[in-house]
Amino acid sequence: MPSRVQTTRFEVNGRPVEVAVEPRLTLADCLRDVLGLTGTHIGCEHGVCGACTVLLDGLAVRACLMLAVQAEGRRITTVEGLSNEDGLTPLQASFRKHHALQCGFCTPGMITTAHALLSEEPDCDADRVREVLSGNLCRCTGYISIVEAVLDARSAYRKPGSERA
Amino acid sequence: MKNTFIGAPVKRREDLRFLRGRGQYVGDLAPDGLLHAVILRSALAHGRIRAIDCAPALAVPGVRAVITARDMPGGPPRIPMRLQPLPDFKPFEQPVLAAEKVRYVGEPLAVVVADTAAIGEDALEAIAVDIEALPAVTDRAGASGGESFLFEATGSNLALTFRARRGDAAAAFKAASYRRRERFKVQRHFGLTLEPRGVLAEWDDGVLRVFGAAKVPFFNRRILAAQIGLPEHAIDMVENDVGGGFGARGEFYPEDFLIPFAARLVGRPVRWIEDRRENLMAMNHAREAEADIEIACAADGTILALRGHTYTDMGAYMRTNGAVGSRNVAQFMSGPYRIPDIDIDATLFMTNKTPVGTYRGPGRFETDFFRERLLDMAAKDLGIDRVEFRRRNLVAESEMPYAIATITPFESKDEFDSGDYRVTLERCLAEIGWDEKAKLQGKLIDGHYHGLAVGCFIEGGAAGPKESAKIAVNADGSFTVFMGSSAVGQGVETVFAQIAADALEVPIDRIRDVFHGSTAHVSDGYGAYHSRSVVMGGSALLDAVEKFRAALRAEAGRRLGCAPAAVTLGEDRIFGADGRTLPLADFAGMSAEGAFLNKKHTYTYGAHAAHVTVDPKTGRVDIIDYVAVEDVGRIINPLTLTGQVIGSLVQGLGGAFLERLVYDEHGQLLTGSLMDYLLPTASDFPNLRSVTMDMKPSPINPLGAKGAGEGGIIAAGGVMANAVANALADFGVEPRELPLSPPRVWEMIEAAKTASATGSA
Numbered sequence: 001m002p003s004r005v006q007t008t009r010f011e012v013n014g015r016p017v018e019v020a021v022e023p024r025l026t027l028a029d030c031l032r033d034v035l036g037l038t039g040t041h042i043g044c045e046h047g048v049c050g051a052c053t054v055l056l057d058g059l060a061v062r063a064c065l066m067l068a069v070q071a072e073g074r075r076i077t078t079v080e081g082l083s084n085e086d087g088l089t090p091l092q093a094s095f096r097k098h099h100a101l102q103c104g105f106c107t108p109g110m111i112t113t114a115h116a117l118l119s120e121e122p123d124c125d126a127d128r129v130r131e132v133l134s135g136n137l138c139r140c141t142g143y144i145s146i147v148e149a150v151l152d153a154r155s156a157y158r159k160p161g162s163e164r165a
Numbered sequence: 166m167k168n169t170f171i172g173a174p175v176k177r178r179e180d181l182r183f184l185r186g187r188g189q190y191v192g193d194l195a196p197d198g199l200l201h202a203v204i205l206r207s208a209l210a211h212g213r214i215r216a217i218d219c220a221p222a223l224a225v226p227g228v229r230a231v232i233t234a235r236d237m238p239g240g241p242p243r244i245p246m247r248l249q250p251l252p253d254f255k256p257f258e259q260p261v262l263a264a265e266k267v268r269y270v271g272e273p274l275a276v277v278v279a280d281t282a283a284i285g286e287d288a289l290e291a292i293a294v295d296i297e298a299l300p301a302v303t304d305r306a307g308a309s310g311g312e313s314f315l316f317e318a319t320g321s322n323l324a325l326t327f328r329a330r331r332g333d334a335a336a337a338f339k340a341a342s343y344r345r346r347e348r349f350k351v352q353r354h355f356g357l358t359l360e361p362r363g364v365l366a367e368w369d370d371g372v373l374r375v376f377g378a379a380k381v382p383f384f385n386r387r388i389l390a391a392q393i394g395l396p397e398h399a400i401d402m403v404e405n406d407v408g409g410g411f412g413a414r415g416e417f418y419p420e421d422f423l424i425p426f427a428a429r430l431v432g433r434p435v436r437w438i439e440d441r442r443e444n445l446m447a448m449n450h451a452r453e454a455e456a457d458i459e460i461a462c463a464a465d466g467t468i469l470a471l472r473g474h475t476y477t478d479m480g481a482y483m484r485t486n487g488a489v490g491s492r493n494v495a496q497f498m499s500g501p502y503r504i505p506d507i508d509i510d511a512t513l514f515m516t517n518k519t520p521v522g523t524y525r526g527p528g529r530f531e532t533d534f535f536r537e538r539l540l541d542m543a544a545k546d547l548g549i550d551r552v553e554f555r556r557r558n559l560v561a562e563s564e565m566p567y568a569i570a571t572i573t574p575f576e577s578k579d580e581f582d583s584g585d586y587r588v589t590l591e592r593c594l595a596e597i598g599w600d601e602k603a604k605l606q607g608k609l610i611d612g613h614y615h616g617l618a619v620g621c622f623i624e625g626g627a628a629g630p631k632e633s634a635k636i637a638v639n640a641d642g643s644f645t646v647f648m649g650s651s652a653v654g655q656g657v658e659t660v661f662a663q664i665a666a667d668a669l670e671v672p673i674d675r676i677r678d679v680f681h682g683s684t685a686h687v688s689d690g691y692g693a694y695h696s697r698s699v700v701m702g703g704s705a706l707l708d709a710v711e712k713f714r715a716a717l718r719a720e721a722g723r724r725l726g727c728a729p730a731a732v733t734l735g736e737d738r739i740f741g742a743d744g745r746t747l748p749l750a751d752f753a754g755m756s757a758e759g760a761f762l763n764k765k766h767t768y769t770y771g772a773h774a775a776h777v778t779v780d781p782k783t784g785r786v787d788i789i790d791y792v793a794v795e796d797v798g799r800i801i802n803p804l805t806l807t808g809q810v811i812g813s814l815v816q817g818l819g820g821a822f823l824e825r826l827v828y829d830e831h832g833q834l835l836t837g838s839l840m841d842y843l844l845p846t847a848s849d850f851p852n853l854r855s856v857t858m859d860m861k862p863s864p865i866n867p868l869g870a871k872g873a874g875e876g877g878i879i880a881a882g883g884v885m886a887n888a889v890a891n892a893l894a895d896f897g898v899e900p901r902e903l904p905l906s907p908p909r910v911w912e913m914i915e916a917a918k919t920a921s922a923t924g925s926a
Contacts, residue, residue, distance in 0.1 A: 039186020
């Protein structure tokens with residue numbers, strides 16, 4: 001049965017927000033239905049498909065496995081927060097170049113997951129990319145182009161002077 | 166300007182919104198006043214409905230309506246078949262809500278409309294359902310046993326038997342020196358889309374707008390108009406971004422009636438978004454088929470004839486395209502091979518399981534597994550190299566157009582349009598390095614057995630009868646394209662922009678928008694199925710451009726005072742005979758609609774080869790290399806084509822190794838989550854390659870294109886099973902059933918060991 005709403009404050013894509021939500025509302029539903037950020041997609045609601053992946057203080061998490069009230073005081077980044085008004089980021093451009101998306105439904109989760117990976121490990125190899133992306137389902141591409149796109153975007157995440165020989 | 170956008174790897178225009186989270190899927194739409202629908206589904210596979218008490222649900226605060234079959238005067242309407250609508254199938258059509266009986270777990274019983282989906286789900290739990298359980302029919306033995314009928318009035322669970330005939334198989338078998346008969350099985354799995362289904366309906370001044378349309382919006386509008394009692398023009402089906410189709414999404418489902426019905430009842434927009442558990446029990450299932458087939462050959466390896474019986478489990482109802490897979494299993498069992506005499510019966514039977522529909526490569530995946538397995542077994546028996554065996558029996562280019570088996574009833578005749586099948590086989594063998602790798606066959610290296618396989622396939626496309634396209638000039642002199650074809654994620658906006666830009670001889674960015682799918686765009690659309698969009702839509706677009714340019718010349722001639730033939734069409738200006746010019750923008754609002762009519766099919770063809778290893782300790786199969794070669798006649802966009810091949814191949818490998826819908830003996834679905842229904846992930850199949858060719862254009866359309874996008878999936882099951890058999894030849898393992906999950910492969914190895922130990926004892 002509907003329960004009392006709870007005021008929750010957190011940051012989304014650099015902007016502070018305050019929402020009044022039922023404790024049972026997932027973060028994914030909150031982002032989409034309360035905050036209108038529909039770039040975060042819901043594909044399974046049981047943590048398998050990864051379409052709803054967002055960054056929680058920089059780490060990739062499933063917004064369907066977390067309640068909105070648990071986001072209190074945290075920093076959330078969605079695919080919208082990883083996008084520019086004009087043009088594509090290097091990671092997004094690499095996805096386009098390699099045709100790493102078809103229907104686009106898994107894509108926001110792929111972008112957030114890949115961004116989290118490359119931010120921490122800009123020198124990761126193909127096996128590591130596959131291992132990390134194996135938590136995100138894509139039904140269209142067969143993954144090969146996604147792995148290529150992520151590998152090709154690594155250079156954009158390396159700090160100047162830190163590139164491997 | 167002479168363009169060559171066709172054939173170039175043009176990056177997709179769709180990507181700009183998808184990559185930034187700006188796609189608009191049906192679940193993203195939230196008009197003011199939106200209410201949410203959730204659906205009560207049967208928890209029993211088979212039973213008689215005694216009572217449904219909705220009063221407790223209506224008492225839940227925030228619930229606006231609860232709808233059952235009793236709220237539909239004259240009873241809930243039934244959903245007609247879109248393809249092969251034979252009278253035999255009529256009794257098995259699905260009502261949009263169960264009224265007297267439930268026939269599968271997941272069948273809709275009631276709809277709750279509430280302020281939020283969560284409140285609706287609370288209310289579902291309050292509905293009291295009283296169903297008298299009946300024995301569930303869950304397999305072929307149960308269906309033919311006569312103890313329990315899904316539809317008592319029919320007195321049978323058998324819907325129909327298709328017959329595929331060519332020549333005189335009985336005579337051929339009588340004369341043949343070699344025969345082999347085998348039984349094979351493919352498991353139930355389906356075209357799961359990552360975006361679950363969804364429908365949003367709103368009534369606006371007598372007009373019904375339905376969002377979430379996909380695949381065949383015009384056909385679905387016809388059904389809905391008839392069911393809900395409106396003229397077609399009073400309904401707009403609106404296609405939004407679509408998170409994958411694969412044959413399963415966009416057919417007319419019960420919810421496609423229920424949500425508009427609910428929206429009318431409550432007088433507000435209503436949205437329903439399927440959750441994953443629902444999706445696994447409500448979206449069309451597919452593929453569950455058995456074959457008992459026999460091949461006849463001459464001693465030199467010439468295939469003489471094929472005969473037998475196939476059985477497909479249709480689930481509880483005949484859905485819109487439910488018969489396609491069964492028909493294809495029979496009609497395409499001969500594949501790309503010359504088999505003069507064919508006699509195959511294909512029986513469709515009903516069970517208390519989710520109804521089936523098409524899944525990418527419908528019937529073809531199954532029948533290619535049956536055939537390619539049988540070919541490898543026959544080659545082995547005859548002592549003929551299996552590559553040579555295939556080479557010898559492929560239909561030759563000189564035999565085109567080549568007629569395949571005719572299906573009755575429905576009188577479906579078909580023929581291959583063009584191709585040199587041997588070239589793709591040879592290319593495939595060269596690409597994988599067959600001769601070099603051949604020495605690895607059956608070898609145990611570092612604890613893994615190595616196996617090779619090659620298989621050939623054909624892929625039908627370009628279903629008729631028609632497609633429509635329209636082109637219009639905008640105020641800024643750019644163009645807008647309107648298509649009757651639908652987008653299901655395959656990139657048609659980009660592909661149609663390429664075709665339009667080449668035909669109009671303008672830069673591709675002058676094609677400002679490509680609209681598709683929605684019923685408001687063109688007078689009559691047919692949609693996206695049977696790999697038809699490029700061939701049918703693209704050819705219609707060429708016709709629209711031709712008509713448009715003729716109209717433009719006529720109008721420009723009038724304004725510039727010269728004959729239409731003297732008008733020169735520039736990129737953004739029109740030139741008259743005397744050098745006077747007008748900007749194209751002056752013609753804003755001009756448009757022309759074109760169409761392409763076609764009753765023939767295109768046949769893409771090719772070969773797949775693979776090198777696998779099998780770990781005998783675990784039964785795990787690893788793909789070391791996999792090459793898919795196909796000739797699609799004419800390549801429009803190599804980027805999207807390769808994407809289609811690899812994507813569909815991985816789906817095929819999912820069917821070969823992972824995906825499986827499991828029911829228990831009571832008809833309960835045991836695989837109701839993605840923890841149970843396993844899909845391929847990024848780490849499963851890293852070593853796949855696609856080689857696409859445009860060698861033999863199709864003679865039946867102006868583009869020369871052939872339907873593509875299903876080729877990757879069709880051959881995958883047969884090639885994988887043959888590669889495993891080849892790796893495990895020492896054990897005599899012969900896979901006869903999919904999926905080749907590690908436990909099944911391990912069990913086959915252990916059973917073979919036991920048999921040989923017993924045999925030698």
